[in-house]
Amino acid sequence: MTECIQIVNEDVKKMTDIMSKFIGLVGIELPKDVEDKLASLAKEETSRLGKVVYETMQKNQEAAKELRRPCCQDTGVLQFLIKCGENFPLMGKLESILREAVIDSTKVTPLRHNSVQTFDEYNTGLNVGFRTPSIFWEIEPDSDELEIYTYMAGGGCSLPGKAMVLMPGEGYEGVVKFVLDVMTSYGLNACPPLLVGVGVATSVETAALLSKKALMRPVGSENPNEKAHLLETLLEDGINKIGLGPQGLNGAKSVMGVNVENAARHPSTIGVAVNVGCWSHRRGLIKFDKNLNYEILTHEGEL
Known part of the structure:
Protein backbone atom coordinates (compact mmCIF):
# COMPACT_ATOMS: atom_id res chain seq x y z
CA MET A 1 0.00 0.00 0.00
CA LEU A 30 3.39 30.58 -30.45
CA PRO A 31 1.98 27.36 -31.91
CA LYS A 32 3.31 26.44 -35.33
CA ASP A 33 0.02 27.05 -37.16
CA VAL A 34 -0.19 30.60 -35.76
CA GLU A 35 3.42 31.39 -36.68
CA ASP A 36 2.85 30.10 -40.22
CA LYS A 37 -0.34 32.13 -40.63
CA LEU A 38 1.27 35.33 -39.38
CA ALA A 39 4.12 34.83 -41.86
CA SER A 40 1.60 34.34 -44.65
CA LEU A 41 -0.38 37.46 -43.69
CA ALA A 42 2.83 39.47 -43.54
CA LYS A 43 3.59 38.56 -47.16
CA GLU A 44 0.08 39.56 -48.25
CA GLU A 45 0.08 42.88 -46.42
CA THR A 46 0.20 45.91 -48.72
CA SER A 47 0.15 48.68 -46.12
CA ARG A 48 3.59 50.06 -45.33
CA LEU A 49 2.72 50.52 -41.67
CA GLY A 50 1.17 47.05 -41.60
CA LYS A 51 4.40 45.53 -42.88
CA VAL A 52 6.33 47.28 -40.10
CA VAL A 53 3.91 45.88 -37.53
CA TYR A 54 4.41 42.32 -38.80
CA GLU A 55 8.18 42.80 -38.77
CA THR A 56 7.93 43.95 -35.15
CA MET A 57 5.83 40.91 -34.27
CA GLN A 58 8.47 38.65 -35.76
CA LYS A 59 11.26 40.37 -33.82
CA ASN A 60 9.19 40.08 -30.65
CA GLN A 61 8.86 36.32 -31.10
CA GLU A 62 12.55 35.90 -31.81
CA ALA A 63 13.45 37.84 -28.66
CA ALA A 64 11.02 35.81 -26.54
CA LYS A 65 12.57 32.54 -27.72
CA GLU A 66 16.12 33.81 -27.26
CA LEU A 67 15.51 35.22 -23.77
CA ARG A 68 13.08 32.45 -22.74
CA ARG A 69 10.57 34.99 -21.54
CA PRO A 70 6.81 35.33 -22.27
CA GLY A 155 -7.46 40.69 -20.69
CA GLY A 156 -7.75 42.51 -24.02
CA CYS A 157 -8.79 39.65 -26.30
CA SER A 158 -10.40 36.42 -25.09
CA LEU A 159 -11.74 37.59 -21.73
CA PRO A 160 -14.04 40.37 -23.05
CA GLY A 161 -15.98 37.82 -25.13
CA LYS A 162 -19.73 38.22 -25.49
CA ALA A 163 -22.74 35.90 -25.59
CA MET A 164 -26.49 36.23 -25.92
CA VAL A 165 -29.59 34.26 -26.90
CA LEU A 166 -31.39 35.22 -30.09
CA MET A 167 -35.03 34.58 -30.78
CA PRO A 168 -35.50 32.01 -33.56
CA GLY A 169 -36.99 34.55 -35.97
CA GLU A 170 -33.61 36.31 -36.10
CA GLY A 171 -32.17 33.20 -37.72
CA TYR A 172 -28.54 32.75 -38.67
CA GLU A 173 -28.59 36.26 -40.11
CA GLY A 174 -28.90 37.33 -36.48
CA VAL A 175 -25.78 35.29 -35.66
CA VAL A 176 -23.83 37.12 -38.38
CA LYS A 177 -25.07 40.52 -37.18
CA PHE A 178 -24.13 39.73 -33.58
CA VAL A 179 -20.61 38.60 -34.52
CA LEU A 180 -19.95 41.64 -36.72
CA ASP A 181 -21.32 44.01 -34.06
CA VAL A 182 -18.93 42.51 -31.51
CA MET A 183 -15.97 42.70 -33.87
CA THR A 184 -16.57 46.34 -34.79
CA SER A 185 -16.97 47.34 -31.13
CA TYR A 186 -13.96 45.67 -29.52
CA GLY A 187 -12.00 43.88 -32.24
CA LEU A 188 -9.84 46.97 -32.64
CA ASN A 189 -8.53 46.65 -29.06
CA ALA A 190 -7.90 42.90 -29.15
CA CYS A 191 -4.54 43.11 -30.99
CA PRO A 192 -5.40 41.91 -34.53
CA PRO A 193 -5.01 39.87 -36.64
CA LEU A 194 -7.41 37.75 -34.60
CA LEU A 195 -8.53 34.17 -34.46
CA VAL A 196 -12.28 34.45 -33.97
CA GLY A 197 -14.12 31.68 -32.16
CA VAL A 198 -17.90 31.53 -32.60
CA GLY A 199 -20.21 29.22 -30.66
CA VAL A 200 -23.76 28.53 -31.87
CA ALA A 201 -25.91 26.49 -29.49
CA THR A 202 -28.96 26.83 -27.27
CA SER A 203 -28.00 29.13 -24.36
CA VAL A 204 -25.36 31.65 -23.34
CA GLU A 205 -23.28 29.15 -21.36
CA THR A 206 -23.27 26.42 -24.04
CA ALA A 207 -22.47 28.90 -26.80
CA ALA A 208 -19.74 30.56 -24.72
CA LEU A 209 -17.96 27.28 -24.02
CA LEU A 210 -18.14 26.29 -27.68
CA SER A 211 -16.69 29.65 -28.74
CA LYS A 212 -13.72 28.97 -26.44
CA LYS A 213 -13.34 25.44 -27.82
CA ALA A 214 -13.34 26.96 -31.30
CA LEU A 215 -10.19 28.87 -30.38
CA MET A 216 -8.42 25.58 -29.61
CA ARG A 217 -8.84 24.43 -33.21
CA PRO A 218 -5.88 24.99 -35.55
CA VAL A 219 -5.81 28.05 -37.77
CA GLY A 220 -7.15 27.03 -41.17
CA SER A 221 -9.22 24.11 -39.88
CA GLU A 222 -12.83 23.72 -41.02
CA ASN A 223 -16.10 22.82 -39.34
CA PRO A 224 -17.15 19.45 -40.85
CA ASN A 225 -20.72 20.70 -41.31
CA GLU A 226 -20.93 22.24 -44.79
CA LYS A 227 -23.26 25.05 -43.75
CA ALA A 228 -21.24 25.84 -40.63
CA HIS A 229 -18.09 26.03 -42.73
CA LEU A 230 -19.86 28.40 -45.13
CA LEU A 231 -20.62 30.61 -42.13
CA GLU A 232 -16.91 30.53 -41.20
CA THR A 233 -15.98 31.68 -44.70
CA LEU A 234 -18.59 34.44 -44.86
CA LEU A 235 -17.69 35.78 -41.43
CA GLU A 236 -13.98 35.78 -42.26
CA ASP A 237 -14.65 37.78 -45.44
CA GLY A 238 -16.94 40.18 -43.59
CA ILE A 239 -14.56 40.84 -40.70
CA ASN A 240 -11.64 41.35 -43.07
CA LYS A 241 -13.66 44.03 -44.86
CA ILE A 242 -13.88 45.98 -41.61
CA GLY A 243 -10.24 46.83 -42.28
CA LEU A 244 -8.78 46.54 -38.77
CA GLY A 245 -5.39 45.38 -40.03
CA PRO A 246 -2.46 44.36 -37.81
CA GLN A 247 -2.73 45.97 -34.36
CA GLY A 248 -5.82 47.83 -35.55
CA LEU A 249 -3.76 50.23 -37.68
CA ASN A 250 -5.50 49.41 -40.99
CA GLY A 251 -4.45 46.74 -43.43
CA ALA A 252 -5.48 44.03 -45.83
CA LYS A 253 -6.56 41.41 -43.27
CA SER A 254 -8.12 41.62 -39.81
CA VAL A 255 -8.23 37.93 -38.87
CA MET A 256 -6.18 34.76 -39.01
CA GLY A 257 -9.45 32.90 -39.42
CA VAL A 258 -12.93 32.23 -38.03
CA ASN A 259 -13.72 28.92 -36.31
CA VAL A 260 -17.36 28.00 -35.65
CA GLU A 261 -18.37 25.29 -33.19
CA ASN A 262 -22.01 24.26 -32.88
CA ALA A 263 -24.42 22.12 -30.89
CA ALA A 264 -28.10 21.23 -31.23
CA ARG A 265 -30.45 23.91 -29.89
CA HIS A 266 -33.90 24.38 -28.45
CA PRO A 267 -36.39 25.24 -31.24
CA SER A 268 -37.16 28.59 -29.58
CA THR A 269 -33.59 29.87 -29.09
CA ILE A 270 -30.29 30.40 -30.86
CA GLY A 271 -27.45 30.92 -28.43
CA VAL A 272 -24.41 32.69 -29.90
CA ALA A 273 -21.07 33.69 -28.41
CA VAL A 274 -17.82 35.23 -29.63
CA ASN A 275 -14.33 34.83 -28.18
CA VAL A 276 -11.19 36.02 -29.92
CA GLY A 277 -7.53 35.17 -29.69
CA CYS A 278 -5.09 37.99 -30.38
CA TRP A 279 -2.20 37.69 -32.83
CA SER A 280 -0.16 36.32 -29.92
CA HIS A 281 -2.54 33.38 -29.65
Whole structure:
Protein backbone atom coordinates (compact mmCIF):
# COMPACT_ATOMS: atom_id res chain seq x y z
CA MET A 1 0.00 0.00 0.00
CA THR A 2 2.79 2.38 0.96
CA GLU A 3 4.60 1.53 -2.26
CA CYS A 4 1.48 2.32 -4.32
CA ILE A 5 1.09 5.69 -2.61
CA GLN A 6 4.74 6.49 -3.30
CA ILE A 7 4.35 5.62 -7.00
CA VAL A 8 1.27 7.85 -7.27
CA ASN A 9 3.06 10.72 -5.53
CA GLU A 10 6.03 10.38 -7.88
CA ASP A 11 3.71 10.39 -10.89
CA VAL A 12 1.90 13.48 -9.56
CA LYS A 13 5.23 15.27 -9.14
CA LYS A 14 6.35 14.19 -12.63
CA MET A 15 3.19 15.40 -14.32
CA THR A 16 3.18 18.68 -12.35
CA ASP A 17 6.71 19.37 -13.54
CA ILE A 18 5.82 18.56 -17.17
CA MET A 19 2.75 20.82 -17.10
CA SER A 20 4.66 23.66 -15.44
CA LYS A 21 7.23 23.58 -18.24
CA PHE A 22 4.50 23.25 -20.88
CA ILE A 23 2.66 26.30 -19.53
CA GLY A 24 5.93 28.22 -19.79
CA LEU A 25 6.42 27.03 -23.38
CA VAL A 26 2.90 28.18 -24.31
CA GLY A 27 3.68 31.63 -22.91
CA ILE A 28 6.97 31.95 -24.75
CA GLU A 29 6.40 30.35 -28.17
CA LEU A 30 3.39 30.58 -30.45
CA PRO A 31 1.98 27.36 -31.91
CA LYS A 32 3.31 26.44 -35.33
CA ASP A 33 0.02 27.05 -37.16
CA VAL A 34 -0.19 30.60 -35.76
CA GLU A 35 3.42 31.39 -36.68
CA ASP A 36 2.85 30.10 -40.22
CA LYS A 37 -0.34 32.13 -40.63
CA LEU A 38 1.27 35.33 -39.38
CA ALA A 39 4.12 34.83 -41.86
CA SER A 40 1.60 34.34 -44.65
CA LEU A 41 -0.38 37.46 -43.69
CA ALA A 42 2.83 39.47 -43.54
CA LYS A 43 3.59 38.56 -47.16
CA GLU A 44 0.08 39.56 -48.25
CA GLU A 45 0.08 42.88 -46.42
CA THR A 46 0.20 45.91 -48.72
CA SER A 47 0.15 48.68 -46.12
CA ARG A 48 3.59 50.06 -45.33
CA LEU A 49 2.72 50.52 -41.67
CA GLY A 50 1.17 47.05 -41.60
CA LYS A 51 4.40 45.53 -42.88
CA VAL A 52 6.33 47.28 -40.10
CA VAL A 53 3.91 45.88 -37.53
CA TYR A 54 4.41 42.32 -38.80
CA GLU A 55 8.18 42.80 -38.77
CA THR A 56 7.93 43.95 -35.15
CA MET A 57 5.83 40.91 -34.27
CA GLN A 58 8.47 38.65 -35.76
CA LYS A 59 11.26 40.37 -33.82
CA ASN A 60 9.19 40.08 -30.65
CA GLN A 61 8.86 36.32 -31.10
CA GLU A 62 12.55 35.90 -31.81
CA ALA A 63 13.45 37.84 -28.66
CA ALA A 64 11.02 35.81 -26.54
CA LYS A 65 12.57 32.54 -27.72
CA GLU A 66 16.12 33.81 -27.26
CA LEU A 67 15.51 35.22 -23.77
CA ARG A 68 13.08 32.45 -22.74
CA ARG A 69 10.57 34.99 -21.54
CA PRO A 70 6.81 35.33 -22.27
CA CYS A 71 6.14 36.91 -25.66
CA CYS A 72 3.44 39.19 -24.19
CA GLN A 73 3.42 40.85 -20.79
CA ASP A 74 -0.21 39.80 -20.25
CA THR A 75 0.19 36.08 -19.68
CA GLY A 76 -3.54 35.96 -19.11
CA VAL A 77 -5.72 33.73 -17.01
CA LEU A 78 -4.82 30.06 -17.37
CA GLN A 79 -7.62 27.97 -18.83
CA PHE A 80 -7.49 24.22 -19.43
CA LEU A 81 -9.82 22.21 -21.67
CA ILE A 82 -9.36 18.57 -20.75
CA LYS A 83 -10.32 15.47 -22.71
CA CYS A 84 -9.64 12.69 -20.22
CA GLY A 85 -10.00 8.96 -20.73
CA GLU A 86 -12.06 7.32 -17.99
CA ASN A 87 -9.13 4.99 -17.26
CA PHE A 88 -6.38 7.61 -17.09
CA PRO A 89 -4.60 6.78 -13.79
CA LEU A 90 -4.31 10.35 -12.42
CA MET A 91 -7.82 11.46 -13.33
CA GLY A 92 -8.73 12.31 -9.72
CA LYS A 93 -5.54 14.30 -9.22
CA LEU A 94 -5.69 16.41 -12.39
CA GLU A 95 -7.21 19.59 -10.95
CA SER A 96 -4.69 19.79 -8.11
CA ILE A 97 -1.85 18.95 -10.54
CA LEU A 98 -2.82 21.79 -12.87
CA ARG A 99 -3.22 24.21 -9.99
CA GLU A 100 0.26 23.41 -8.67
CA ALA A 101 1.70 23.56 -12.18
CA VAL A 102 0.31 27.09 -12.61
CA ILE A 103 1.84 28.19 -9.29
CA ASP A 104 5.22 26.71 -10.23
CA SER A 105 5.22 28.19 -13.73
CA THR A 106 4.25 31.59 -12.31
CA LYS A 107 7.48 31.57 -10.30
CA VAL A 108 9.79 29.89 -12.81
CA THR A 109 8.74 31.14 -16.28
CA PRO A 110 7.78 33.75 -14.82
CA LEU A 111 4.14 34.70 -15.44
CA ARG A 112 2.49 38.02 -14.59
CA HIS A 113 0.24 37.86 -11.53
CA ASN A 114 -3.28 37.96 -12.97
CA SER A 115 -5.52 36.38 -10.34
CA VAL A 116 -7.50 38.92 -8.28
CA GLN A 117 -9.95 37.56 -5.71
CA THR A 118 -13.37 39.01 -6.52
CA PHE A 119 -14.96 41.19 -3.82
CA ASP A 120 -11.91 40.84 -1.55
CA GLU A 121 -9.88 42.65 -4.23
CA TYR A 122 -6.37 41.37 -3.67
CA ASN A 123 -3.97 39.71 -6.08
CA THR A 124 -2.96 36.22 -4.95
CA GLY A 125 0.42 36.55 -6.67
CA LEU A 126 0.17 32.91 -7.75
CA ASN A 127 -2.18 33.00 -10.77
CA VAL A 128 -4.59 30.77 -8.85
CA GLY A 129 -7.55 31.80 -6.75
CA PHE A 130 -11.09 30.82 -5.86
CA ARG A 131 -12.31 28.54 -8.68
CA THR A 132 -9.32 29.40 -10.86
CA PRO A 133 -7.60 28.34 -13.04
CA SER A 134 -10.63 27.53 -15.21
CA ILE A 135 -10.85 23.82 -16.04
CA PHE A 136 -13.38 22.37 -18.48
CA TRP A 137 -13.84 18.61 -18.67
CA GLU A 138 -14.74 16.01 -21.29
CA ILE A 139 -14.64 12.32 -20.33
CA GLU A 140 -13.67 9.81 -23.02
CA PRO A 141 -15.04 6.27 -22.52
CA ASP A 142 -12.77 3.23 -22.97
CA SER A 143 -9.61 5.34 -23.01
CA ASP A 144 -6.58 5.70 -20.75
CA GLU A 145 -5.14 8.76 -22.53
CA LEU A 146 -5.35 12.44 -21.71
CA GLU A 147 -5.36 15.59 -23.85
CA ILE A 148 -4.93 19.02 -22.26
CA TYR A 149 -5.53 22.20 -24.19
CA THR A 150 -3.72 25.00 -22.36
CA TYR A 151 -4.74 28.58 -23.05
CA MET A 152 -3.61 31.97 -21.80
CA ALA A 153 -6.77 34.10 -21.99
CA GLY A 154 -5.66 37.73 -22.19
CA GLY A 155 -7.46 40.69 -20.69
CA GLY A 156 -7.75 42.51 -24.02
CA CYS A 157 -8.79 39.65 -26.30
CA SER A 158 -10.40 36.42 -25.09
CA LEU A 159 -11.74 37.59 -21.73
CA PRO A 160 -14.04 40.37 -23.05
CA GLY A 161 -15.98 37.82 -25.13
CA LYS A 162 -19.73 38.22 -25.49
CA ALA A 163 -22.74 35.90 -25.59
CA MET A 164 -26.49 36.23 -25.92
CA VAL A 165 -29.59 34.26 -26.90
CA LEU A 166 -31.39 35.22 -30.09
CA MET A 167 -35.03 34.58 -30.78
CA PRO A 168 -35.50 32.01 -33.56
CA GLY A 169 -36.99 34.55 -35.97
CA GLU A 170 -33.61 36.31 -36.10
CA GLY A 171 -32.17 33.20 -37.72
CA TYR A 172 -28.54 32.75 -38.67
CA GLU A 173 -28.59 36.26 -40.11
CA GLY A 174 -28.90 37.33 -36.48
CA VAL A 175 -25.78 35.29 -35.66
CA VAL A 176 -23.83 37.12 -38.38
CA LYS A 177 -25.07 40.52 -37.18
CA PHE A 178 -24.13 39.73 -33.58
CA VAL A 179 -20.61 38.60 -34.52
CA LEU A 180 -19.95 41.64 -36.72
CA ASP A 181 -21.32 44.01 -34.06
CA VAL A 182 -18.93 42.51 -31.51
CA MET A 183 -15.97 42.70 -33.87
CA THR A 184 -16.57 46.34 -34.79
CA SER A 185 -16.97 47.34 -31.13
CA TYR A 186 -13.96 45.67 -29.52
CA GLY A 187 -12.00 43.88 -32.24
CA LEU A 188 -9.84 46.97 -32.64
CA ASN A 189 -8.53 46.65 -29.06
CA ALA A 190 -7.90 42.90 -29.15
CA CYS A 191 -4.54 43.11 -30.99
CA PRO A 192 -5.40 41.91 -34.53
CA PRO A 193 -5.01 39.87 -36.64
CA LEU A 194 -7.41 37.75 -34.60
CA LEU A 195 -8.53 34.17 -34.46
CA VAL A 196 -12.28 34.45 -33.97
CA GLY A 197 -14.12 31.68 -32.16
CA VAL A 198 -17.90 31.53 -32.60
CA GLY A 199 -20.21 29.22 -30.66
CA VAL A 200 -23.76 28.53 -31.87
CA ALA A 201 -25.91 26.49 -29.49
CA THR A 202 -28.96 26.83 -27.27
CA SER A 203 -28.00 29.13 -24.36
CA VAL A 204 -25.36 31.65 -23.34
CA GLU A 205 -23.28 29.15 -21.36
CA THR A 206 -23.27 26.42 -24.04
CA ALA A 207 -22.47 28.90 -26.80
CA ALA A 208 -19.74 30.56 -24.72
CA LEU A 209 -17.96 27.28 -24.02
CA LEU A 210 -18.14 26.29 -27.68
CA SER A 211 -16.69 29.65 -28.74
CA LYS A 212 -13.72 28.97 -26.44
CA LYS A 213 -13.34 25.44 -27.82
CA ALA A 214 -13.34 26.96 -31.30
CA LEU A 215 -10.19 28.87 -30.38
CA MET A 216 -8.42 25.58 -29.61
CA ARG A 217 -8.84 24.43 -33.21
CA PRO A 218 -5.88 24.99 -35.55
CA VAL A 219 -5.81 28.05 -37.77
CA GLY A 220 -7.15 27.03 -41.17
CA SER A 221 -9.22 24.11 -39.88
CA GLU A 222 -12.83 23.72 -41.02
CA ASN A 223 -16.10 22.82 -39.34
CA PRO A 224 -17.15 19.45 -40.85
CA ASN A 225 -20.72 20.70 -41.31
CA GLU A 226 -20.93 22.24 -44.79
CA LYS A 227 -23.26 25.05 -43.75
CA ALA A 228 -21.24 25.84 -40.63
CA HIS A 229 -18.09 26.03 -42.73
CA LEU A 230 -19.86 28.40 -45.13
CA LEU A 231 -20.62 30.61 -42.13
CA GLU A 232 -16.91 30.53 -41.20
CA THR A 233 -15.98 31.68 -44.70
CA LEU A 234 -18.59 34.44 -44.86
CA LEU A 235 -17.69 35.78 -41.43
CA GLU A 236 -13.98 35.78 -42.26
CA ASP A 237 -14.65 37.78 -45.44
CA GLY A 238 -16.94 40.18 -43.59
CA ILE A 239 -14.56 40.84 -40.70
CA ASN A 240 -11.64 41.35 -43.07
CA LYS A 241 -13.66 44.03 -44.86
CA ILE A 242 -13.88 45.98 -41.61
CA GLY A 243 -10.24 46.83 -42.28
CA LEU A 244 -8.78 46.54 -38.77
CA GLY A 245 -5.39 45.38 -40.03
CA PRO A 246 -2.46 44.36 -37.81
CA GLN A 247 -2.73 45.97 -34.36
CA GLY A 248 -5.82 47.83 -35.55
CA LEU A 249 -3.76 50.23 -37.68
CA ASN A 250 -5.50 49.41 -40.99
CA GLY A 251 -4.45 46.74 -43.43
CA ALA A 252 -5.48 44.03 -45.83
CA LYS A 253 -6.56 41.41 -43.27
CA SER A 254 -8.12 41.62 -39.81
CA VAL A 255 -8.23 37.93 -38.87
CA MET A 256 -6.18 34.76 -39.01
CA GLY A 257 -9.45 32.90 -39.42
CA VAL A 258 -12.93 32.23 -38.03
CA ASN A 259 -13.72 28.92 -36.31
CA VAL A 260 -17.36 28.00 -35.65
CA GLU A 261 -18.37 25.29 -33.19
CA ASN A 262 -22.01 24.26 -32.88
CA ALA A 263 -24.42 22.12 -30.89
CA ALA A 264 -28.10 21.23 -31.23
CA ARG A 265 -30.45 23.91 -29.89
CA HIS A 266 -33.90 24.38 -28.45
CA PRO A 267 -36.39 25.24 -31.24
CA SER A 268 -37.16 28.59 -29.58
CA THR A 269 -33.59 29.87 -29.09
CA ILE A 270 -30.29 30.40 -30.86
CA GLY A 271 -27.45 30.92 -28.43
CA VAL A 272 -24.41 32.69 -29.90
CA ALA A 273 -21.07 33.69 -28.41
CA VAL A 274 -17.82 35.23 -29.63
CA ASN A 275 -14.33 34.83 -28.18
CA VAL A 276 -11.19 36.02 -29.92
CA GLY A 277 -7.53 35.17 -29.69
CA CYS A 278 -5.09 37.99 -30.38
CA TRP A 279 -2.20 37.69 -32.83
CA SER A 280 -0.16 36.32 -29.92
CA HIS A 281 -2.54 33.38 -29.65
CA ARG A 282 -0.98 31.38 -26.84
CA ARG A 283 -2.61 27.98 -26.84
CA GLY A 284 -1.05 24.56 -26.72
CA LEU A 285 -2.06 20.91 -26.84
CA ILE A 286 -0.25 18.16 -24.97
CA LYS A 287 -1.22 14.49 -24.96
CA PHE A 288 -0.33 11.88 -22.29
CA ASP A 289 -0.58 8.11 -22.28
CA LYS A 290 -1.23 6.12 -19.10
CA ASN A 291 2.52 5.97 -18.34
CA LEU A 292 2.84 9.79 -18.61
CA ASN A 293 4.74 9.66 -21.86
CA TYR A 294 3.73 12.85 -23.62
CA GLU A 295 3.55 14.39 -27.07
CA ILE A 296 3.25 18.11 -27.82
CA LEU A 297 0.96 18.55 -30.81
CA THR A 298 1.10 22.34 -31.32
CA HIS A 299 4.76 23.25 -30.91
CA GLU A 300 8.00 21.91 -32.33
CA GLY A 301 10.78 20.60 -30.13
CA GLU A 302 10.60 19.38 -26.53
CA LEU A 303 10.31 20.85 -23.07
